[in-house]
Amino acid sequence: MTSDDTAPIARSVETLGALSADQAEAVLALLADxxxxxxxxxxxxxxxxxxxxxxxxGVSHLLLTVAGELVGYAQLEDTDPVEAPAAELVVHPAHRGHGHGRALGMALLAVSGKRLRVWAHGGHSAARHLAQVLGLTLFRELRQMRRPLTGFALPDPVLPEGVTVRTFVPGEDDAAWLAVNAEAFAHHPEQGALTQRDLDDRKAEAWFDPEGFFLAEREGRLVGFHWTKVHTEERLGEVYVLGVRPGSQGGGLGKALTVIGLRHLADRGLSTAMLYVDADNKAAVSVYERMGFVTYEADLMYRTET
Known part of the structure; x- marks a missing residue:
């Protein structure tokens, strides 16, 4: 979420259920800028x-234009059966300071029926100001943590008895992985709700590499996984998703899978690893800190009081 100051200016906000190919490319170009x-x-x-x-x-796209030019974008996702719809928004850097962020925020409040959660990636001061203007309060902090992969010893992974690890086979392991992911992240609205379409989207991305997607099995049954990701331009490795099936936790499997993934990223010649974890998940934060991770930055989520 990015913000700006308010000033009268002619603009239009259009809400769509889907984008055309040209509209999607225009939004991606805005996001890249x-x-x-x-x-x-x-x-x-x-x-x-x-x-x-x-x-x-459940997904809506809000396009803010001035004189036919796209200068702002917001996305609203209303798929959580309990929580308010979640949104992200951005204004092009060249068009900030004209109230476009507030206009998008007000449009999001209208579309969502004033039940809204908004992400502010990086937690910048301008986003905090916009949240206050919109009457939103902070309620979630997602930390990005990092640690070096060079000059920093990684322990040998110690798997629980009877557990073996192999890599993901696209098309063959999809259903089993989606089932375990849903179980492991039943408490996590974004990750736990992934569908086959969501998985297919990720498999189609240039970064997808099944050799960095590790599955842990016991007696042929999937009990955990560590999906890594490489950010090529930044030369950064990510603990993309790490999950253990309920009932298989507490035996050191999560730590062993973490080490296996980090060793894989180090072998790729990457110097730094990153991951995301909720700040209120004290147990996970403590585990990662003991493995050498430190907080790098934080994403903040704000919401309406109702």
Whole structure:
């Protein structure tokens, strides 16, 4: 989420259920310009994947234009059966300071029926100001943690008895992985709700590499996984998704899978690893800190009181 100051100006906000190919490319170009200016993406990977491929249940796109030029974008996802709809928004750097961020925020409040959660990636002061203007309060902090992969000893992975690890086979392991992912992240609205379409979107990305997607099995049954990701331009490795099936936790499997993935990333010649973890998940934060991770930055989520 990015913000700006208010000033009267002619603009139009259009809400769509799907984007045309040209509209999607225009939004991606806007996001790329903003990312170069801000040093990070204003819309998450999931949000960027949802720009293409037609309509998706519960997803709306808001396009803010001035004199026919796209200068702002917001995405609203209303798929959580309990929580308020979640949004991300951005204004092109060259058009900030004219109230476009507030206009998009007000449009999001209207579309969502004033039940809204908004991500502010990086937690910048301008986004905090916009949240206050919109009457939103902070309620979630997602930390990005990093640690070096060079000059920093990685322990040998110690798997629980009877557990073996292999790599993901696209097409053959999809259903089993989706089932375990849903179980492991039943408490996590974004990750736990991934569908086959979401998995297919990720498998179609240039970064996808099944050799960095590790599956842990016991007696032929999937009990955990560590999906790694390489950010080529940044030369950065990511603990993309790490999950253990309920009932298989507490035996050191999560730590062993983490080490296996980090060793894989180190073998790829990457110097740094990163991951995301909720700040209120004290147990996970403590585990990662003991493995050498430190907080690098934080994404903040704001919401309406109602």
């Amino acid at each position: 903003a990312a170069r200016n801000d040093g990070q993406q204003a819309v998450s990977e999931q949000g960027r994947l949802q720009l293409r491929g037609g309509a998706r249940a």
